[in-house]
Amino acid sequence: MAIADAERREIIEEASKRRTFAIISHPDAGKTTLTEKFLLYAGVIAEAGTVKARAGRRDTRSDWMAMEQERGISVTSTALQFEYRDCLINLLDTPGHRDFSEDTYRVLTAVDAVVMVLDVAKGVEAQTLKLFEVCRSLGLPMLTFLNKLDRPGKSPLELLDEIEDKIGVRPTPVTWPVGIPGEFRGVIDRRNKRFTRFERSVRGKTLAVEVELDASVAEAEAGSDWVNAVEECTLLDAVGATHEQVNFLEGKTSPLFVGSAMNNFGVRALLDAVVEFVPSPGPRQAVDGKLRPLEAPISGFVFKIQANMDPSHRDHVAFVRLCSGKFVRGVNLTHADTGRTLSTKYASTLFGADRSTVDVAFPGDVVGLVNAGELRIGDALYAGTPVVFPSFPQFAPEMFRRVRVKDPGRAKQFRRGVDQLEREGVLQVLYEGDGDPLPVLAAVGQMQFEVFQYRMEHEFGALIEYLSTPYRVARTITAEGVTQMGRVPGVRVLHRKDGTTLALFESLIRLETVMRDHPEIDFGALLGSGFSVLS
Ligand code: G4P
Numbered sequence: 001m002a003i004a005d006a007e008r009r010e011i012i013e014e015a016s017k018r019r020t021f022a023i024i025s026h027p028d029a030g031k032t033t034l035t036e037k038f039l040l041y042a043g044v045i046a047e048a049g050t051v052k053a054r055a056g057r058r059d060t061r062s063d064w065m066a067m068e069q070e071r072g073i074s075v076t077s078t079a080l081q082f083e084y085r086d087c088l089i090n091l092l093d094t095p096g097h098r099d100f101s102e103d104t105y106r107v108l109t110a111v112d113a114v115v116m117v118l119d120v121a122k123g124v125e126a127q128t129l130k131l132f133e134v135c136r137s138l139g140l141p142m143l144t145f146l147n148k149l150d151r152p153g154k155s156p157l158e159l160l161d162e163i164e165d166k167i168g169v170r171p172t173p174v175t176w177p178v179g180i181p182g183e184f185r186g187v188i189d190r191r192n193k194r195f196t197r198f199e200r201s202v203r204g205k206t207l208a209v210e211v212e213l214d215a216s217v218a219e220a221e222a223g224s225d226w227v228n229a230v231e232e233c234t235l236l237d238a239v240g241a242t243h244e245q246v247n248f249l250e251g252k253t254s255p256l257f258v259g260s261a262m263n264n265f266g267v268r269a270l271l272d273a274v275v276e277f278v279p280s281p282g283p284r285q286a287v288d289g290k291l292r293p294l295e296a297p298i299s300g301f302v303f304k305i306q307a308n309m310d311p312s313h314r315d316h317v318a319f320v321r322l323c324s325g326k327f328v329r330g331v332n333l334t335h336a337d338t339g340r341t342l343s344t345k346y347a348s349t350l351f352g353a354d355r356s357t358v359d360v361a362f363p364g365d366v367v368g369l370v371n372a373g374e375l376r377i378g379d380a381l382y383a384g385t386p387v388v389f390p391s392f393p394q395f396a397p398e399m400f401r402r403v404r405v406k407d408p409g410r411a412k413q414f415r416r417g418v419d420q421l422e423r424e425g426v427l428q429v430l431y432e433g434d435g436d437p438l439p440v441l442a443a444v445g446q447m448q449f450e451v452f453q454y455r456m457e458h459e460f461g462a463l464i465e466y467l468s469t470p471y472r473v474a475r476t477i478t479a480e481g482v483t484q485m486g487r488v489p490g491v492r493v494l495h496r497k498d499g500t501t502l503a504l505f506e507s508l509i510r511l512e513t514v515m516r517d518h519p520e521i522d523f524g525a526l527l528g529s530g531f532s533v534l535s
Pocket of ligand 1: 025027028029030032034147148149150261262263310
């Protein structure tokens, strides 16, 4: 399929305006607050507080969302798109709870950078570390936002060491606090040495008043706090902790900003940095190692599937990150797995749970394909030259339960629900053989079982019960490996519908024994294996 020069130029120009990123944090560090403040600064909402109000409205429409509300956690990931300066920002939401880290991982495959939010009182927390491992494995550049400086916290200099020690990435402060956390007076921008005074606002409903002062006025105003901050900046200069774009893109350093999302302080500087530092979408590597150029015909991959987002529609949305080409609604795409043609008549963009039709989209954008029933997570779609993108590594499940339907009369609904939720990647479904009526569900976290149970009941009308299993660890194994291993007590071999075989072990010791006795067996790597509860 030949693409006209004018269209090539348009694609390159539009892609260069895109900034596609996600915010990651330990729960409560301020991700939701910061997301909302980005929308405030981009002019999408006039007053902070509206996102929660919108969520409230949504929840009356959807009992699925109601569960999120009850739990106070975000289960579903959504994509927000808004303009800021001369850029189009795609902000992908990631579920905050560790039980959904596999979901988070998939979202992170679809972004070009992340913003990591740290609570100044807590520093680098467990969940941040785990998420960071994921970012590193994906080679994502990372910006850091040190949040909640309006409250007492750790010394920022100590935090720089903590980030470098625990994460292995060197923070390069772009803004630096004047005054200690809790008695925060403002920030110095190390690029131009100007001081911006911190003004508290009423829960940051409207834009913060940011007064920029030059050094002499700052010193008169902030006194010894100013002098200390200038000294610390001199120290940072001396140790070379200064932003260099190339080091950031290589994942060696992380430009750091300080502020208070709740008070809107430092939010604008961070959003400006998203525009200035986050790379625009580049060519994506296909499974054969070749790069698919941005201006090639359309390609993209599914990173999330969500059914029944709105019970009044009972539909099914596959979220596709576009990697190349100009997407025009209605274009026919090929599904790489089946070779089938897929219509995109019902393409939509999502703003939270609110949908609008998307007519045109470019690399970096997320398009929701409604009722594209055959798509699975990781699948590639294309026009013109075929392409397949690398599949997502899977997380090592750590919890296993057998599941059965309470009322045998609902067996059909049960099977439909299990199939659907498996396709969405809510958890992994393992079978002994074909059509085994009692599958084993495998999850990273307990909450995945709760979501599964809730959705089976509310969306498919199938009440279920769980039966415990003795298994604690799983690894992928080849058919040859199964033969080599033979029958071992405390080990069970099960299969997924996608053809993958997993060996389940009653304990890590059992796994280690089998590995020692059979060094020839090739146990596949599963992401997060090192984080196993038992290791
Ligand atoms: P999360 O999405 O990362 O889980 O965090 P979220 O934004 O929900 O923020 C967690 C809590 O931290 C919220 O308080 C929020 O108001 C507060 N917070 C966020 N940024 C700042 C900040 O800069 N300074 C201070 N002092 N607090 C901040 P909450 O009491 O749980 O909820 P709410 O009643 O305030 O909504």
